[in-house]
Amino acid sequence: MTALKNDRLLRALLRQDVDRTPIWIMRQAGRYLPEYREIRAQAGSFMGLATDPDLACEVTLQPLRRFELDAAILFSDILTIPDAMGLGLYFVQGEGPKFEHPVRDAAAITRLGVPDPTEELGYVMDAVRTIRAELAGAVPLIGFSGSPWTLATYMVEGGSSRQFSRVKALLYDQPGAAHTLLDTLARSVTAYLNAQIEAGAQAVQIFDSWGGALAHDAFGEFSLRYMAQVVDGLHREWDGRRVPVVLFSKGCNTQLEALADTGADALGVDWTITLAEARARVGDRVALQGNLDPAVLLAGPEAIRDQAERVLASFGPGSGHVFNLGHGITPGVDPDHLGVLVEHVHATSPAFHG
Amino acid sequence: MTALKNDRLLRALLRQDVDRTPIWIMRQAGRYLPEYREIRAQAGSFMGLATDPDLACEVTLQPLRRFELDAAILFSDILTIPDAMGLGLYFVQGEGPKFEHPVRDAAAITRLGVPDPTEELGYVMDAVRTIRAELAGAVPLIGFSGSPWTLATYMVEGGSSRQFSRVKALLYDQPGAAHTLLDTLARSVTAYLNAQIEAGAQAVQIFDSWGGALAHDAFGEFSLRYMAQVVDGLHREWDGRRVPVVLFSKGCNTQLEALADTGADALGVDWTITLAEARARVGDRVALQGNLDPAVLLAGPEAIRDQAERVLASFGPGSGHVFNLGHGITPGVDPDHLGVLVEHVHATSPAFHG
Numbered sequence: 130m131t132a133l134k135n136d137r138l139l140r141a142l143l144r145q146d147v148d149r150t151p152i153w154i155m156r157q158a159g160r161y162l163p164e165y166r167e168i169r170a171q172a173g174s175f176m177g178l179a180t181d182p183d184l185a186c187e188v189t190l191q192p193l194r195r196f197e198l199d200a201a202i203l204f205s206d207i208l209t210i211p212d213a214m215g216l217g218l219y220f221v222q223g224e225g226p227k228f229e230h231p232v233r234d235a236a237a238i239t240r241l242g243v244p245d246p247t248e249e250l251g252y253v254m255d256a257v258r259t260i261r262a263e264l265a266g267a268v269p270l271i272g273f274s275g276s277p278w279t280l281a282t283y284m285v286e287g288g289s290s291r292q293f294s295r296v297k298a299l300l301y302d303q304p305g306a307a308h309t310l311l312d313t314l315a316r317s318v319t320a321y322l323n324a325q326i327e328a329g330a331q332a333v334q335i336f337d338s339w340g341g342a343l344a345h346d347a348f349g350e351f352s353l354r355y356m357a358q359v360v361d362g363l364h365r366e367w368d369g370r371r372v373p374v375v376l377f378s379k380g381c382n383t384q385l386e387a388l389a390d391t392g393a394d395a396l397g398v399d400w401t402i403t404l405a406e407a408r409a410r411v412g413d414r415v416a417l418q419g420n421l422d423p424a425v426l427l428a429g430p431e432a433i434r435d436q437a438e439r440v441l442a443s444f445g446p447g448s449g450h451v452f453n454l455g456h457g458i459t460p461g462v463d464p465d466h467l468g469v470l471v472e473h474v475h476a477t478s479p480a481f482h483g
Numbered sequence: 484m485t486a487l488k489n490d491r492l493l494r495a496l497l498r499q500d501v502d503r504t505p506i507w508i509m510r511q512a513g514r515y516l517p518e519y520r521e522i523r524a525q526a527g528s529f530m531g532l533a534t535d536p537d538l539a540c541e542v543t544l545q546p547l548r549r550f551e552l553d554a555a556i557l558f559s560d561i562l563t564i565p566d567a568m569g570l571g572l573y574f575v576q577g578e579g580p581k582f583e584h585p586v587r588d589a590a591a592i593t594r595l596g597v598p599d600p601t602e603e604l605g606y607v608m609d610a611v612r613t614i615r616a617e618l619a620g621a622v623p624l625i626g627f628s629g630s631p632w633t634l635a636t637y638m639v640e641g642g643s644s645r646q647f648s649r650v651k652a653l654l655y656d657q658p659g660a661a662h663t664l665l666d667t668l669a670r671s672v673t674a675y676l677n678a679q680i681e682a683g684a685q686a687v688q689i690f691d692s693w694g695g696a697l698a699h700d701a702f703g704e705f706s707l708r709y710m711a712q713v714v715d716g717l718h719r720e721w722d723g724r725r726v727p728v729v730l731f732s733k734g735c736n737t738q739l740e741a742l743a744d745t746g747a748d749a750l751g752v753d754w755t756i757t758l759a760e761a762r763a764r765v766g767d768r769v770a771l772q773g774n775l776d777p778a779v780l781l782a783g784p785e786a787i788r789d790q791a792e793r794v795l796a797s798f799g800p801g802s803g804h805v806f807n808l809g810h811g812i813t814p815g816v817d818p819d820h821l822g823v824l825v826e827h828v829h830a831t832s833p834a835f836h837g
Contacts, residue, residue: 301790380695
């Protein structure tokens with residue numbers, strides 16, 4: 130494979146020296162970009178876009194043409210695994226993802242198998258290979274998956290949820306069935322991410338978007354444990370290079386120490402804790418990725434620059450920081466505002482790495 | 484006034500000895516009760532119910548007839564203050580509260596006045612007096628208000644929000660206007676809660692339901708600061724008795740120490756942190772209220788008893804714990820499940836107060 134021209138992301142995730150803080154943005158290929166909306170309209174549906182390797186490659190690269198980002202992230206959906214398990218993923222305008230066949234009882238859980246990532250999910254690996262070829266070593270490509278718990282919430286609820294009533298009733302009433310489901314998902318996520326690494330992903334991130342819905346002890350038992358199982362099973366080196374693993378459990382700032390104990394290389398951090406406090410708590414065990422409030426990009430350039438500097442200053446000097454938002458970019462953001470952010474992080478961060 | 488027959492709640496909020504852990508439930512007068520839904524249907528609208536002191540009294544007392552709860556909480560809405568400011572509160576089925584006249588610019592903010600709690604909000608004080616008379620000292624009555632920040636989110640967004648785009652753009656782009664708004668709200672909340680105390684509320688709680696949406700430093704500047712201003716201005720003693728103040732900032736567990744520093748008597752705690760950790764962090768400065776995952780009540784009696792005991796054990800021995808959920812009770816809960824919880828807390832908690 131082509132040598133990597135910009136390896137700041139990989140170095141920072143491994144807490145190695147960098148000349149400036151690398152930056153990428155969760156959902157950087159997304160609806161805030163007019164060129165994304167155009168391709169999305171052409172594709173006809175979200176999954177039409179995600180399952181076409183050339184279109185997925187095109188939208189993955191779009192933000193890199195506009196901004197000097199230090200990484201690309203695979204364009205895909207977090208629910209590809211349950212879809213490959215036969216649950217029938219579809220999207221309803223304004224309501225988000227839905228499943229035709231939610232998993233509602235122990236019998237349905239027992240029937241679930243681990244999808245073959247090179248068969249049912251082969252379209253994702255094709256996209257990874259296509260993107261890597263197109264990137265030609267410009268920046269690294271990040272692969273990703275939902276966490277076992279986060280996938281389970283959609284599978285049991287049948288879609289998005291606010292209360293997580295069904296899946297939590299399952300945890301509390303039938304913990305054995307819940308563990309069976311989560312173990313199947315952990316094995317599926319491991320195989321899926323390893324296949325992405327084999328296809329060319331140079332770092333991987335696990336999105337535990339709904340970890341914050343769980344009670345403290347339930348998080349340990351039903352989410353953290355299965356992310357640790359995934360981390361244990363991943364290729365940590367591939368193609369002669371360490372493959373960093375990032376865990377992002379949103380709303381779980383009381384769990385940072387436990388997340389660091391999984392052996393992940395880096396943790397995503399949302400905006401409700403300062404990076405200074407997060408860094409003090411996890412020490413030098415992991416790198417930190419984050420954590421600008423996504424709403425800052427709705428404000429003007431002056432506020433964006435000021436708040437970006439606060440994030441950089443909060444992490445402070447030294448390596449181990451990847452700049453990002455504390456959550457995905459908001460669809461209504463003016464793309465030029467993201468340009469202001471990327472430029473300012475590039476301009477001001479070298480002072481912290483001198 | 485009649486002597487209070489059960490003062491466990493007030494004693495526990497002040498970290499005084501109790502024979503068993505008092506319990507009340509956020510939104511205990513609410514949609515999960517068929518008798519509530521009946522009165523609500525009779526009233527025609529939510530505000531029709533909240534503005535009629537006799538109906539508000541009736542629904543406040545309903546849960547106390549079913550369960551041996553240790554407190555009543557005033558039935559009202561958190562948006563009565565902005566409504567009294569002239570914003571025109573109304574409710575849309577399935578979408579929650581809305582305002583006819585959202586506050587969108589500095590000029591609109593400047594025009595806002597502090598409502599007279601005995602005039603525009605006199606219906607609330609009538610309800611407090613009616614409920615106190617009906618309670619006849621059985622248990623204490625808790626008054627409440629939304630926090631300045633939480634009220635501001637609805638006023639600027641025009642209703643409920645997921646991203647808080649408008650109000651956050653205001654904070655970041657026009658902090659001066661935001662501070663004017665929050666100061667007006669802090670003075671309004673102070674006057675409103677003091678009027679509730681004068682009318683008979685024996686403890687008050689400030690619901691900072693959206694504190695967790697703010698970035699760490701923004702929370703200190705735009706939410707915490709104004710709750711501290713309210714706490715400073717409240718009657719802390721009335722009718723010969725200390726009036727405990729509870730702050731509940733949902734999703735703000737990294738802020739517990741700062742919340743304790745406001746001088747509040749107690750903090751509400753959501754379910755994403757153990758009471759053991761919360762107690763270790765705030766020490767003996769404040770009592771703690773919480774923190775069972777509301778979803779536990781969707782599970783069966785065995786799980787409810789087990790999880791309730793875990794909460795009691797996590798707080799551990801000694802005074803200063805008020806049992807509650809970590810958020811309002813879920814509308815779909817079987818009322819008998821709440822009965823199981825109340826009974827089990829009564830039965831098992833004396834062991835922690837021996």
